[in-house]
Every structure is written in structure tokens, then in C-alpha cells.
Amino acid sequence: MSELEKTFLRFAAYGNTATHRNTMSRKNFYKMLKECDVMDGKVMTSTDVLIAFNEVKFKGANHINYIECLQAIKLLSRKCFKEQSHEEALQAILKLMEGKKPSNLEEQVSEGSFAPGETA
Secondary structure, eight states, X not given: OOHHHHHHHHHHHTTOOGGGTTSEEHHHHHHHHHHTTOOOSSSSOHHHHHHHHHHHSOTTOSEEOHHXXXXXXXXHHHHHOTTXXXXXXXXXHHHHHTTOOOTTHHHHHXXXXXXXXXXX
16 A cells, blocks of 8 residues: 555544545545645635545545545646646645645544554
8 A cells, every 4th residue: 555545544534434434525635635735725725625526526425535536636736836747746746645644643543543554
């Protein structure tokens, strides 16, 4: 499993019930992009994130899977790094996201709940 997929699963599991641990809500997608410094509110806004999320999810769905998350990130990458090629922009965003955890995951770990594949 890649570091990026681990990041996805950590944020997908954050605050979710066991039924949605492998998919991510719009709220957690927003949280992931904000905490990974992809969304700054100026170049990339919450509206951009919402539009990308809605473009990749199935109609009527409230969550996206890892593949759909990657598709949304691809849609957002050009906006975030306009001066780079599409592939370079995508790689720059993916690098920002690798190995990241939700900001207060440490609180959850100390209370004994872990993201998938995480141990104390």
C-alpha cells in the first residue's frame, strides 16, 4: 500500500463509522486537502474542492473511494500549480499529501482507536 493510500485511509476513517472506513466523505476530503496544504483558500477554494468531489462521485453517493479521490486530485492539480505541466502539478500535490494524518489523530490514538493499518 502506498503512502498516499495510507493518507487517504487515515482521513477516510477519521470520525467515521466502520461502514465507511474505505470511502471518504466530502467533509473529510476537504479536511485532507486543507491539512495537507493543498487548499489555501486563495488559489484553491472550498468551492473548487466541492466541485471536484461532486464531479467524481457517483450520482446520489455521499462518499468517494481511493480511485475517485485520485481523479478529484487530478482535476484540482492544474489549478493549484498552474506554472507546471499537468503531470508535474499532480506529482506536487501527491507529494504534499504523502504520509499525512488528520491533525488530532493523536488524540484518537491515545484513546485507543486507530485508523486502518495503524498501531500504537
